Amino acid sequence: MDVIVSANEQILSFLTQPIYPLSNSSSQQEYENLINQLNSCGSKNNAEIQEI
């Protein structure tokens, strides 16, 4: 198997962990904590994409 572009680890670990930390009734604070985590990873940077 040849990995051309690796997975976004934050999204992967967040969405596939055995116990999901959010539900439809989660608070705004819980949601914002998550978004801050995801944004800290964000899209792949331009230099990395250019290499592909």
Next chain:
Amino acid sequence: MPKYKKSKFNYVSSRPSGYLIYNTLYSSLSRLDDREFALYEQNVFESKDFCKELLSQGIIVDSSVDELERYNIYTGLSFKYMNGVPNITVTPTMECNARCFYCYENGVRHGKMTAESAKKIVAFIKTLDVSKGVNITWFGGEPLMNQGWIDYFTEYLKAENISFSSFIITNGSMIDDVVISKMKNDWNVDSVQITIDGASEEYCRRKNYVDQDENVYYRLLKKIKKVSTEGIRVQLRLNIDRRNAESIISVAEELQQVFFSDSNVHFYPAFLTGDKIPLSEDEKVEIVRRIVEIDKNMLPMRSYLYKIPRVSACFYNQKNAFSIDSNGRIYNCERALGRLEKSIGAIENGVNENNNVRVLSGSRAECQKCVFLPRCQGGCNDAIESAESPCFIDKYIIMAYLKML
């Protein structure tokens, strides 16, 4: 029950070099050989190393995980709580100097904004949370046909201490040095979108300007260069249907030559809706593949593959995004501008929340089954209501790009 299962978001493209698996949720791209793909197809994940690799790329996930449900919670909470900078689309005028046959504003009431309406729009904006400013999209008609009003409105925003940045959707015909200076220094424009409908002759035919000018296409390219030189980004939207596809390919080649070294200019394909004989999915992918192949500066195109999953499709899915027509009516979708039956309020009285119904476009059953859901989040709701294809270009760019690997 098996320990692992395939991700619902694997898009597989069979290529001579192997099987490419792109995961639309985790943004991973991997290549499997024939033997590995056979194991994957048969859900045989017994080899520890192979299993570990597939897991690390999200190609397989724990069987107990419902990815779709989790993704829906993620987008649902975003819809509920996301409260960023308001996005306001403003139409200084619904009049236009072009007569594009495909314009979705054909038949709507035209008019120009007034000084009084500028004050009312600012009053409406002030009812929103503008503590971090506001994003303005100038739209029309052709917004540059009422520059005096844009001057007045932006002055008024400044006088009211509302910080703003803006984006303008224009046909570009009225751009000159004065306009560029205003964009940069007065209107806080950081990005411009211009539509190109074909190479020179085809462009003239499709725009069908009130004042005909056979050199309008080449003048436009020069104007784009000037805008870019002033540090303003230019997004060139290549509108495609069955009849202009070949002309658009030649436009892409020309743009590639003229703007290759210009990082402020990029072009992207978009499919027109409402065609009598719409392009098939395969035809769309092939046209996009030819365009993507021409674009030697692949960065913008490639970035479609590696963004974090969408939380919404467009402004329609954002509670603090509104479009205002030149008569002061408010809408929750820019494609509804001028269609009074779609209005959700007016600048005098604000939004009637009973009419302001918004749902996540991707919640439709068809989208929930689609492997591209995290890249598109349901696409264009107005297209859905018009029984047209709602899918955004992202899916075609991804499919086309994988065909090139």
